[in-house]
Amino acid sequence: MPRPVHSSERLRQLRRAEARQNVRRLCFPGSWFPVLALTLRRMPLFLAVVLALAACAQRPATVAPTTPASPIPAAVSPTSAPAPTSAPPAAAPSAPAPGPTSAPPSTATSAPTSAPTVAPSQTPAPALAEEILFLRGGDLVALAVDTGGERVLATEVRDFAATSDGRLLALVRGADLAAELWALRRATGELWQLTSNDRVESGPSWAPDGQSLVYTAAPTVPTAPPTWESWSRWCSEAEVRILDLGPAAAPALERPLGAGCDPAFGPDGRRIVFAAAPIGSPEALSFPGAENTIRMVNRQGENGWDVAQADGSTPEQGQLVYGPAWAPDGGQIAYQRFLGYQALVDINLTEVGSSFQRNGAPVGLGAGWMLPPLYAPDGRRLAVVEHNFSDARGFEGYDIWRLTVLQLGETEEVVLPSATLQLGAVEVARLPRATAAAWAPDGAALVVLLPTGWRPGLSDQEPVFPAPGPGELWLWRPGGDPEARLAGSVDSGSPVLWLPAAP
Numbered sequence: 001m002p003r004p005v006h007s008s009e010r011l012r013q014l015r016r017a018e019a020r021q022n023v024r025r026l027c028f029p030g031s032w033f034p035v036l037a038l039t040l041r042r043m044p045l046f047l048a049v050v051l052a053l054a055a056c057a058q059r060p061a062t063v064a065p066t067t068p069a070s071p072i073p074a075a076v077s078p079t080s081a082p083a084p085t086s087a088p089p090a091a092a093p094s095a096p097a098p099g100p101t102s103a104p105p106s107t108a109t110s111a112p113t114s115a116p117t118v119a120p121s122q123t124p125a126p127a128l129a130e131e132i133l134f135l136r137g138g139d140l141v142a143l144a145v146d147t148g149g150e151r152v153l154a155t156e157v158r159d160f161a162a163t164s165d166g167r168l169l170a171l172v173r174g175a176d177l178a179a180e181l182w183a184l185r186r187a188t189g190e191l192w193q194l195t196s197n198d199r200v201e202s203g204p205s206w207a208p209d210g211q212s213l214v215y216t217a218a219p220t221v222p223t224a225p226p227t228w229e230s231w232s233r234w235c236s237e238a239e240v241r242i243l244d245l246g247p248a249a250a251p252a253l254e255r256p257l258g259a260g261c262d263p264a265f266g267p268d269g270r271r272i273v274f275a276a277a278p279i280g281s282p283e284a285l286s287f288p289g290a291e292n293t294i295r296m297v298n299r300q301g302e303n304g305w306d307v308a309q310a311d312g313s314t315p316e317q318g319q320l321v322y323g324p325a326w327a328p329d330g331g332q333i334a335y336q337r338f339l340g341y342q343a344l345v346d347i348n349l350t351e352v353g354s355s356f357q358r359n360g361a362p363v364g365l366g367a368g369w370m371l372p373p374l375y376a377p378d379g380r381r382l383a384v385v386e387h388n389f390s391d392a393r394g395f396e397g398y399d400i401w402r403l404t405v406l407q408l409g410e411t412e413e414v415v416l417p418s419a420t421l422q423l424g425a426v427e428v429a430r431l432p433r434a435t436a437a438a439w440a441p442d443g444a445a446l447v448v449l450l451p452t453g454w455r456p457g458l459s460d461q462e463p464v465f466p467a468p469g470p471g472e473l474w475l476w477r478p479g480g481d482p483e484a485r486l487a488g489s490v491d492s493g494s495p496v497l498w499l500p501a502a503p
Helices: 008-026 045-054 228-236
Strands: 131-136 139-144 150-154 157-162 168-173 180-185 191-193 200-206 212-218 239-244 253-265 271-276 292-298 305-310 320-326 332-342 345-354 361-367 381-387 401-415 420-432 436-439 446-451 471-476 484-490 497-499
Touching (some): 150 168, 157 200, 157 497, 200 253, 228 253, 239 271, 292 320, 305 332, 345 420, 361 381, 361 401, 381 436
Antiparallel strands (some): 168 180, 239 253, 253 271, 271 292, 332 345
């Protein structure tokens, strides 16, 4: 069958051709002009026009200094960045870890089913050190922050999440339709299966009491890294479910909360937000990538209302809203709004609003597709990871990723093709090529995932890491360069968690 004229690949080719045509119109003959639509976004409109017409020079990424954070642990001292290599460095040997238990036999079903309950441990939980979790070759690895030692917690892991105290983990294990939810006691390595069906589980989020978790169940595996089209197709067929683990004597209960994806449990344990499934198709495109809401329900799936909405037609509301995240105190919700293609890029707004009324307002501006915002422990900063899948320069791999840190409570004006916006935050730091991040428990730094061979001083206007490939974990204090390499051979696209010590 002929390929659809309006496929995402054809759309990307048209956009890049348009970008090159606009470049030739704007630049002096013979010069090279990287697309500066978002680079110039924080300048007044007249200044942006003058600079676009007058210069084709590269603009290096800049950061604003912040208050120095407390020293990093002595065992994780800063190291010089290695030179780029063609292959990732060999991983340090990992300590033996308890292997996964076998899954209980069951009959596959697409409907929610009861699942094994979480049996209480019969021995007192030992103390836990502060650890950073990541994936290496599908193994869930825990890196001790104080010693730098590593241990493997489980194998065949695709995604993971932790309870607020970090003692209990929810894992997504298995490939394709075999992906199921498992639970793991971080201290003892005790591992048991929670679901068994013919749906693909992803994106688990724990209730604060550790007795329930919400997640997405879909007929297909979520595409990584996500794009507008891949996320829309996946979420439009997905369902948000809650698994109530209950007392030890009762079976766990799995039940649906609504069509959609990206669920997040509120810090109060009573409310859940998620991105409702898209129901409209963008003009001239053949996938359901428009018209949805950020939906909030209670723990029983009742009393639902829409925190934010996108109508898929007006420039102000854009195509979609997605990726909700709670502030630590539960008073606010941050989420992403995909406006669509404007000024040679697909534009996103990061918005923040009350968790009790619909009053979201923009705080940040990005390109492509964004991951859910990450609140700092103090609730006053946001870390936002951007995947610029439609980069008009034709860059790929790590070169189209970026991490931005926003300081909430301050204001900045930006000019878009459709409107002038007042942002409720200012950008204080930017790190090109970072694909994942997690805040330290004290908020003093982040652990970030960068390409193997990364080093300070690389231009973000030249393709340096065009392939996905394994990466490295680095310690980064916003306001400076990443200062300490923590681990290598990290899976491309791996989630990252920084868990606190627990007595």
